[in-house]
Amino acid sequence: MEFLIFIVVFAFIIGSIIGSFLNVVALRGLTGESIVLPPSHCTSCGNKLKPWHNIPILSYIFLRGRCAFCHEHISIQYPIVELITALTLVGILFKFGPAISSIFIFICCCGLIVMTITDLKEMVICVGHVLFLIIAGIFYNIYLSAVQINAAAGNFVINFQNIYSLPVTASLIGILASALVMEILAGIGKLTVGKRAFGVGDTFIAAALGAFFGLKAFLVMLIISVAVQVCACIPTYLKKITAKKDFSLIIFIASAAGFAYASLAGLLEDILVCLIASAVLLIIGIYACFRVIKGMKEDNDTTFLPFGPAMAIGAFVWLFCL
Numbered sequence: 001m002e003f004l005i006f007i008v009v010f011a012f013i014i015g016s017i018i019g020s021f022l023n024v025v026a027l028r029g030l031t032g033e034s035i036v037l038p039p040s041h042c043t044s045c046g047n048k049l050k051p052w053h054n055i056p057i058l059s060y061i062f063l064r065g066r067c068a069f070c071h072e073h074i075s076i077q078y079p080i081v082e083l084i085t086a087l088t089l090v091g092i093l094f095k096f097g098p099a100i101s102s103i104f105i106f107i108c109c110c111g112l113i114v115m116t117i118t119d120l121k122e123m124v125i126c127v128g129h130v131l132f133l134i135i136a137g138i139f140y141n142i143y144l145s146a147v148q149i150n151a152a153a154g155n156f157v158i159n160f161q162n163i164y165s166l167p168v169t170a171s172l173i174g175i176l177a178s179a180l181v182m183e184i185l186a187g188i189g190k191l192t193v194g195k196r197a198f199g200v201g202d203t204f205i206a207a208a209l210g211a212f213f214g215l216k217a218f219l220v221m222l223i224i225s226v227a228v229q230v231c232a233c234i235p236t237y238l239k240k241i242t243a244k245k246d247f248s249l250i251i252f253i254a255s256a257a258g259f260a261y262a263s264l265a266g267l268l269e270d271i272l273v274c275l276i277a278s279a280v281l282l283i284i285g286i287y288a289c290f291r292v293i294k295g296m297k298e299d300n301d302t303t304f305l306p307f308g309p310a311m312a313i314g315a316f317v318w319l320f321c322l
Helices: 002-031 058-062 076-094 100-122 127-151 160-164 169-194 199-243 247-266 271-298 308-321
Strands: none
Touching: 002 076, 002 100, 058 076, 076 271, 100 127, 100 247, 100 271, 100 308, 127 169, 127 199, 160 199, 169 199, 247 271, 271 308
16 A cells, blocks of 8 residues: 555656646747756746746745746646646556556657647647657557567468558558548538638647547547537637527527437327427527528637647547546
């Protein structure tokens, strides 16, 4: 028990230190600065930070969220990222154990955290961050392929079926196929509402996830990501439809809920009643979609939430919960 506690505490400390570094990678990726020089400094007054100003999580608490020199507020982002990274490393050790594959998975999670920061702050996905993640994903699956071939104990035969079954093959296919899926969805948005449904940066993230986990896993992550994005957009959407007094989508959701309840309660057993109810629900749904699409075309002030963070959450949910 004592050894387990030691491992958890040690992993938490290492994770928080790496989280501090991820903050640097993300923010300097946006400014174009080197991640090595200049040394850590206050972004407000420029003073070089002392070693005790850089203790993950604790320094923020002891300094009460303010710079030790100019007393300007320090972004809450720093301790949050450090905490999330620390918990991620602990979670990976518990879920996957102390293995080489766990290192690769942690690298993937770190990359997603960095891209979430840049996407939330500037709606930017740095190409260098994504390329690093794609290359890491390929190497991860090369390692898994080597393990699979080694497990065959000399019985591995080079043919199409065996090559196709290798993780590295799934990785390469996943890169192209996952990016293609995002571009198709983005194109559908362009055709229907005149704007891409997803940014180019989201396509790069999809390629990175495909490189690590393959197309099938990415599709599950994408479904989770869309659900997360819809939930995140609900407050903004409700505010807008209230201002416009357009409640068509709410009426459709209420009608769908009523239809589901009636079906479960056995009120739609009569085929004629079921067909009529279904037709009414379909008409309401089509009208609601029409109103939503029309509103998106007419609204020049639409606030778009970046999809990158939702993709990161989808990947984390798939990794730790499925």
